[in-house]
Amino acid sequence: MLEFKNVSKQYSNGHEALINLNFTLESGEMSFLTGHSGAGKSTLLRLITRAERCTRGQVLIDGQDLSLLPDKKIPYLRRFMGVVYQSPHLLDDRTVFDNVALPLIIAGVRYQEIGRRVRASLDKVGLLNKEKLYPYALSTGEQQRIGIARAIVNKPPFLLADEPTGNLDPSLSAEIMELFDELHQVGVTVLIASHDLTLIACMQHRILHLKHGYLIKDGL
Amino acid sequence: MKYQFSSQTTVNKLPSINIPQPDIRVYALSHWRALLVSLRRLIHMPLESLTILAVIGIALALPSGLFVLLQNIQKLSLAWDQQTKISLFLKSTVDDAAAMQLVNRLNLENSLAQVNYVSPQQGLDRLSKQVGFTQALGQFNDNPLPGLIEVVPSKAMQLPEALGGLVEQLQKLPEVDVAQLDMAWVKRLHSLLKLSKKGAYALAIFFASAVFLIIGNTIHLAIQNQRREIEVIKLVGGTYAFIRRPFLYRGMLYGFFGAIFAALFITLGLLWLSDTVVELAVEYNSAYTLAGLGWSGLGLLLLSGAVLGVAGAWLAVNHYLRLAD
Numbered sequence: 001m002l003e004f005k006n007v008s009k010q011y012s013n014g015h016e017a018l019i020n021l022n023f024t025l026e027s028g029e030m031s032f033l034t035g036h037s038g039a040g041k042s043t044l045l046r047l048i049t050r051a052e053r054c055t056r057g058q059v060l061i062d063g064q065d066l067s068l069l070p071d072k073k074i075p076y077l078r079r080f081m082g083v084v085y086q087s088p089h090l091l092d093d094r095t096v097f098d099n100v101a102l103p104l105i106i107a108g109v110r111y112q113e114i115g116r117r118v119r120a121s122l123d124k125v126g127l128l129n130k131e132k133l134y135p136y137a138l139s140t141g142e143q144q145r146i147g148i149a150r151a152i153v154n155k156p157p158f159l160l161a162d163e164p165t166g167n168l169d170p171s172l173s174a175e176i177m178e179l180f181d182e183l184h185q186v187g188v189t190v191l192i193a194s195h196d197l198t199l200i201a202c203m204q205h206r207i208l209h210l211k212h213g214y215l216i217k218d219g220l
Numbered sequence: 221m222k223y224q225f226s227s228q229t230t231v232n233k234l235p236s237i238n239i240p241q242p243d244i245r246v247y248a249l250s251h252w253r254a255l256l257v258s259l260r261r262l263i264h265m266p267l268e269s270l271t272i273l274a275v276i277g278i279a280l281a282l283p284s285g286l287f288v289l290l291q292n293i294q295k296l297s298l299a300w301d302q303q304t305k306i307s308l309f310l311k312s313t314v315d316d317a318a319a320m321q322l323v324n325r326l327n328l329e330n331s332l333a334q335v336n337y338v339s340p341q342q343g344l345d346r347l348s349k350q351v352g353f354t355q356a357l358g359q360f361n362d363n364p365l366p367g368l369i370e371v372v373p374s375k376a377m378q379l380p381e382a383l384g385g386l387v388e389q390l391q392k393l394p395e396v397d398v399a400q401l402d403m404a405w406v407k408r409l410h411s412l413l414k415l416s417k418k419g420a421y422a423l424a425i426f427f428a429s430a431v432f433l434i435i436g437n438t439i440h441l442a443i444q445n446q447r448r449e450i451e452v453i454k455l456v457g458g459t460y461a462f463i464r465r466p467f468l469y470r471g472m473l474y475g476f477f478g479a480i481f482a483a484l485f486i487t488l489g490l491l492w493l494s495d496t497v498v499e500l501a502v503e504y505n506s507a508y509t510l511a512g513l514g515w516s517g518l519g520l521l522l523l524s525g526a527v528l529g530v531a532g533a534w535l536a537v538n539h540y541l542r543l544a545d
Binding site: 049150 | 246249250448456457462
């Protein structure tokens with residue numbers, strides 16, 4: 001599903017964010033990406049969404065080399081992965097329903113289908129009754145779950161998360177991680193960047209640990 | 221209903237990252253949604269929208285209103301052209317019989333549409349009917365008027381250039397003393413009209429650029445206000461076309477509704493003028509009325525507005541997207 005081959009990323013200011021990374025993520029696998037802030041977690045995720053291009057090596061998704069992906073295909077790459085961010089990037093002038101529906105609108109899905117899929121997605125994150133509210137009326141944890149609902153509404157086979165529990169208290173964090181685990185159970189490939197080590201430790205999944213741009217640990 | 225990833229439990233492969241086959245239904249739906257979204261945004265800020273539409277309306281009304289006025293003047297001058305008469309004042313030695321012979325000859329000319337003889341006596345009768353002349357004419361013992369042949373040139377000869385030659389030709393006739401036409405006046409009117417039309421075109425280009433820039437700038441501001449939204453759309457896989465579409469529709473709506481405002485302004489202006497024009501026409505024994513934009517004029521105005529709007533919006537969005545890269 002995802003393969004990093006000798007990947008390095010150097011920013012134009014000379015900062016080396018990632019150095020010679022090699023790892024493979026199999027279909028349906030769930031893994032965590034850990035490391036201190038500045039270790040390169042976000043950069044790694046940005047390489048996968050093609051927000052950045054690697055300076056050396058290859059990032060392959062399903063065998064496709066992302067650095068060879070033409071710019072006009074990037075939107076289609078992003079439609080096949082759900083991404084959850086630390087701040088959920090919701091639009092305050094739209095209802096919860098419209099926020100979650102956005103990826104479906106972009107894909108040109110029919111109205112009736114949108115209603116069905118958005119409600120299924122909201123149901124999954126337990127916020128079905130909030131669809132008519134605006135994001136500012138929700139708690140941080142609820143907003144984060146709306147972000148997750150939006151990420152999975154397209155039923156993407158690949159789910160990325162960048163510090164999804166960064167702003168949440170431990171019990172909420174555990175709830176969200178459980179949600180990701182459920183998605184993993186039904187076959188979604190999941191990669192979560194997080195520094196919540198205690199939480200990760202009880203999940204019993206593969207851990208990729210970054211330090212100063214190097215991958216120094218890969219395993220359980 | 222529980223969310224099921226049913227399709228992915230068995231097939232857990234990333235669908236290829238290829239651009240999907242173009243689907244007319246998806247495309248149409250996307251356009252329809254973009255139109256709705258941009259309409260909703262226009263209605264959402266009624267005061268701002270009305271202000272912008274009024275500005276666009278004024279900018280479009282100025283050149284198109286001028287065109288309408290010029291068209292009216294041209295219509296008027298065409299009416300005058302049809303009345304272009306050349307008066308052939310005959311030498312005093314030419315009597316009625318000789319004059320009638322000349323009339324018969326002139327009637328054979330293709331360049332003349334109408335030939336009409338006014339004998340000295342008829343001329344006298346005409347004059348005496350006009351108030352104030354009876355007494356003045358009484359002072360003469362003999363009829364002082366020469367014979368007069370009024371000729372109306374045919375349509376082809378109505379052009380100022382042709383008229384000049386015709387008058388010259390008529391002047392050379394032995395029976396004719398003076399052939400008279402106020403050529404200078406007709407010429408001047410025509411060149412004035414030509415000049416005004418050129419001016420109107422220049423003005424039209426000038427104001428069209430203004431409308432283009434106004435809409436471009438408005439869309440630019442709208443983009444700045446929706447930057448977050450654009451960023452989120454990009455994050456969840458929106459194409460540039462998807463981002464661009466609502467802004468293009470918005471530009472089109474600004475231009476289109478602005479043109480409707482312009483048509484309204486022009487119509488109001490003509491209504492305001494028309495009373496005076498009718499009054500004036502009555503005094504001149506004419507049934508002249510002002511012509512409005514007309515359907516084709518209205519169509520052209522609306523189309524230009526919409527095209528200018530789309531073009532202005534296109535410039536703004538593409539500028540933004542290029543910077544965002």
